[in-house]
Amino acid sequence: MCYTFRMVYEARRAAWVEIDLGAITENFHSLRRLAFGCETIACVKADAYGHGLVKVSWELVKAGTEYLGVATIEEAMDLRAAGIPVPIVLFGAPPRENIKEALDQQVIPVITTYDDAQLLSEMAVRMDLPHDAEIFIAVETGMGRLGFLHTVKGLDQIREIYQMPKIKVKGIFSHFATADEPDPHFAIEQIERFGAFDKQLTMLGLDIGSRTMANSAAIMYFPQAHFEIVRPGISLYGLYPSEDVDKEILPLRPAMSVKANIVYLRNVPAGYSVSYGRRFVTQRPSTIGTIPIGYADGLSRSLTGKARVLVGGHFAPIVGTICMDQCMIDLTDVPGVYEYDEVVVMGAQSGNMILAEEIGAASGTIGYEVVCRFGQRLPHIYL
Secondary structure, rough: OOOOOOOOOOOOEEEEEEEOHHHHHHHOOOOOHHHOOOOOEEEEEHHHHHHOOOHHHHHHHHHHHOOOEEEOOHHHHHHHHHHOOEEEEEEOOOOOOHHHHHHHHEEEEEEEEHHHHHHHHHHHHHOOOOOOOEEEEEEEEOOOOOOEEEEOOHHHHOOOOOOOOOOOEEEOOOOOOOOOOOOHHHHHHHHHHHHHHHHHHHOOOOOOOOEOOOOOOOOOOOHHHOOEEEOHHHHHHOOOOOOOOOOOOOOOOEEEEEEEOOOOOEEEOOOEEEEEEHOEEEEOOOEEEEEEHHHHHHOOOOOOOOOOEEEEOEEEEOOOOOOOOOOOEOOOOOOOOOOEEEEEEEEEEEEEEOHHHHHHHHOOOOOOHHHHHHHHHHOOOOO
C-alpha cells in the first residue's frame, strides 16, 4: 500500500497575532534618546517576549542595536542560524554541555560563579580559540538572584577570573529589583552598591570595561545608572515596566495585537447556558459568538467573567468559561455583527483599545506574561 503525504508549509487559523515591527523600531529610538550616548543590549529573550525572536532581532539590528540579549543557548543558536551578525549576550552561563557551542557562536555569557568561568576558560584553551572568549561578570547588588557578592571572597574570585587564560572580561553586569516602583530608595542603594564594586575592582587594578545595569524602568528614571550599556526589555515592545511609572517620560506604542474571526454566531433565548460548568446563563434574548482562541493560545482561563473584546469598535464581554481552543462573546449590544467579522482580543479598533496591562490585571499577572503567552501558539503576521 502506498501513502502520499502532503507537507503544509503555512498554517492558517481564524485567530492570529499581528506584530507591528515599525512600533518596535519607534520604541527603540525613543529609548535611545533617553539613554543618549549609550550602547544597547536589546532584550529578545523568550522569543522576543512572544513577538518572534528572529524577525524582531533583525528589525532591532537594522535600527542600530549593538547587542542582542537572550536567556538560553538555544535562542543564541537560532539567531546565529538566521545570520544575525551582532554580538549576542547570554544572560547567564551556558549549560555545561553547551559551552563549546557558545564559544563556537561567539556568544558573550554573563558569568555568575567562579566554576562557570573556569569551565569556560578550560574549554577555550582546549579548543585553541584564536581569540579570547568575552564575558560579563554578574555582581549581586540586591536582586537576590545571581552574581558575585561584594565580599573578600567575591572580589578575590573576580580577580582570579581576570587572570584565566583565553578569558576577556568585557564588563560587569547587575540587575534592578525595584526600579519600576514608586519608592526609589532601594534602586538608588543598588546603584551605590554597583559603584562600590566598580571602585573596588578598579583599585585592584582591573579594567572594568563596560558597565550595564539599566533595564527599561532605570532608563526612564535613573540616568546615573545608564553607564556604558543599557538593557531595555519590555519597553521595546510598547509596554511599560509597571503602572507606577510616568508614561509621559517615554512615549511607547504597543507592537502586538491579538485578533480572531467570529466562526459561529447564534441568537439564543433568555435562560441559555454557555460553556463548561454553566457559569454564564443569559438573562435576556442574546447574540452569542464563538471565536477560536482559548487558554492554550494565551487567553488565560482565569479571565473567565472578567475579559472583554472589541467588535466593530464596541466592547463586548467574554462570557462563560474560557475553553482550551475557543471562547464565547456576548454580542447582544453590538450592532451589525456577522460571522467572520474581526474581533480584537488585544489591541486597538475604531478608537478603543484593550492593552496587555488590562488583560494582565484582570488575570492577576503582568503585561509581560500576557504577551509571552499570546506569542506561543498563535500564528504571527508581521506588519
